[in-house]
Amino acid sequence: MRKPLQFKSTKPNVSIFDVAELAGLSTASVSRVINSPDSTKEKTRIAVQNAVRQLGYIPNGAARALSSRNSKVIGAIIPTIDNSIFAQGIQALQSYLMGKGYYLLLGSSNYDPDQEFDLCRNFLVQQVAGIIMMGDTHHPECVNMLAREETPFVNTGTYSQDGAHCVGFDNAKAASRATRYLLDLGHTEFAMIAGVTKFNDRAINRVNGVKDELARSGVSLDESRIIERPYEIDAGGSALKELMRQPAPPTAIICGNDVLATGAILAAAREGINIPDDVSIIGFDDLVISRHLSPALTTIQIPTEEMWCRAADMLLDLLKGKDGPSAVEIDFSLIVRESTAPPRP
Template identity: 40%
Template sequence: MKANNIVTDSITMGDVARAAGVAPVTVSRYLNDPELVSERSKQKVSAAIKALNYVPSAAARTLASKRSRMIGSIMPSLDSSLFGRAIEVFQNHISTSGYNLILASHNYNPEKEREHILQMISHGVDALLLIGNARDESIYQLLNAKKIPYVLTWTIDSKQAHPCVGFDNHNAASSIANYLMDLGHTKFAMISGFVKNNDRAYDRLQGVRHALAQRGLSLDDDNVIERQFGVDAGRDAFRLLMSRQQKPTAIICGSEPFAYGAIFESKTMGIDIPNDVSITGFDDMWLASNITPRLTTVRTPQQQIGMLAAKYLIAKLNGENVLVPNPLDIEIVVRESCAPPR
């Protein structure tokens, strides 16, 4: 199909329909409810839109379908590949149903997150993907009043008050602590994100404390270092812990960049991992299997979270009665950064 000489701004839906050899209503459905259009007609309309350089009016589409075809996602941070895996899968899936992604980050600031949510609502997003469960209940009340579907990810809700797609952070952290205790460790420290306004960091810390308590051990407050997430913070916390007279033999990192920083700093300090101290991570990001020593860590279902969250929201937007999945599984990936204590 060859492009004609019609000025792009003047091209109408009718022009696209004639070029594609379909009815105008088919073009409208393609733009607003693509799941109602056959694959053959989709290909025809898509080719015509491309040939004519047709750009549909977002305002007109919203008016016609009563939807913006936009789904908002508000991340704690964009300065990491952690959420990138999940959000890429999420975006790919919603796009096949005709939705676009609007992305923002709040840098672990609850007021900033609230501001982003209000802005997205005012711009007419059809649904929202959020991270974690630590926010004011009034936000959920507003979303429910506006009938905007939402899903919380990377977490579970034991009270089942909100739809969640995630895993049990408490149990995941308990599992890595139990693995280290099985190796014989009794002297523990933890490098954690700030637990205030972060239910994932809080649950991971409590999971470690619970696992140790089950075996008659404890995690002293002095051995819990809370930092802003990042490699440099991991270096700083590791240096602090390993400069003390009473050194831990195992350091559990609540976020993987902390573990990378700890390993980098160990080389500067001349400390042998794992013979002097064992290090664990959390999430199994790409560097975990490429750093030296390779990192023992908790593998979280990042891509599965993105896919299931997208399926849940699309189903809700289609008016389907859909259940959220059960808590997803994690896996302890054993590599070379851990060994029995000397």
């Protein structure tokens, strides 16, 4: 069982967050007591004053700025900077925010909810106005902290009408679309090179989308044909070789993203495996490299830039108190290129 994260700061300097934690209040309430004690309830004022004395906290201008909620900084947390799909989205987000008079503070969680929690806490110390995060697999204490600090956040890269505000797409539906295309070509022997599903709801939903679509057509997918790998080219290549060396190799391989699919195509060329004659390969994301591979990669295209910019719009509307949809679904499309074909007789 995961050990609950502690809110207590390990920094030598006491912050307003430490005072709020000890007093059991939000930082906004602490700031009101510090700046306008006569306008606060006695119980709240006493709790804050006791915490201030106990911790030796010295109020400063930064703490007062936090209470004004006038920050022009937006935080964004992505899983990694190694994947160009995230770099593309962040570049679009930064440009879009600057056009709106806001600035971007960026962090990378390495698909680790604990690191994401630490980044969120540090972002709050830096007085971000709001945060955009990938997916909906967050540490529960992270979500609780943002709620307690009254800091809005928006999930992107995923879509659900239940839960937090989000702008994204249905990963299971997109994976199902790729699977249906291969089924319609006549394939019945499938495999999947998936991303690591631990702490990654997008990877989990893509695996489930493939399984569900195959099940609807009466096609089974043995667990030995689902290989999880980190989103790296070499990892995609090693998974391809492992699958094609099985006694009954698949005729169609669905990859969790284009990075894995790129590795699979490059490895196939080295191994003398012909794509798509020996095996069809389909990716996910439509990276720029996908159209320049030989053969060019069939993939699911996601309008990444639009997704991040619309997530920014949703967050800015929340900051302004505007009413709007809590979930926005982004369309995806199947881009058919040279890496897929009907199976050979």
